[in-house]
Amino acid sequence: MYLLILFACQASRGQDDAVASIASSCSGCHNDAASSLPQLERLTPQELESALLSYRRGERAATLMNRIARGLTPDEIRRVAAELSTP
Numbered sequence: 001m002y003l004l005i006l007f008a009c010q011a012s013r014g015q016d017d018a019v020a021s022i023a024s025s026c027s028g029c030h031n032d033a034a035s036s037l038p039q040l041e042r043l044t045p046q047e048l049e050s051a052l053l054s055y056r057r058g059e060r061a062a063t064l065m066n067r068i069a070r071g072l073t074p075d076e077i078r079r080v081a082a083e084l085s086t087p
Contacts (some may be wrong), residue, residue, distance in 0.1 A: 049081035
């Protein structure tokens with residue numbers, strides 16, 4: 001039983017690291033205040049999750065974000081939105 005709990009904790013930590021890595025890569029385009037791109041920290045988690053899911057479903061036009069969002073699962077999108085946004 002102890003090994004199962006240890007494995008679950010390590011898997012969760014690995015997922016957290018992956019989400020943090022995905023979230024940090026967003027700042028490459030979304031960190032410049034002079035840019036026309038949205039400042040992600042100004043969005044709520046719900047706004048960001050909704051936008052990413054719309055990109056993923058092809059409901060929102062984009063040059064790059066639709067391809068990025070399709071590479072994420074809905075759970076990853078939820079977790080990345082929570083990581084990037086203001087509460």
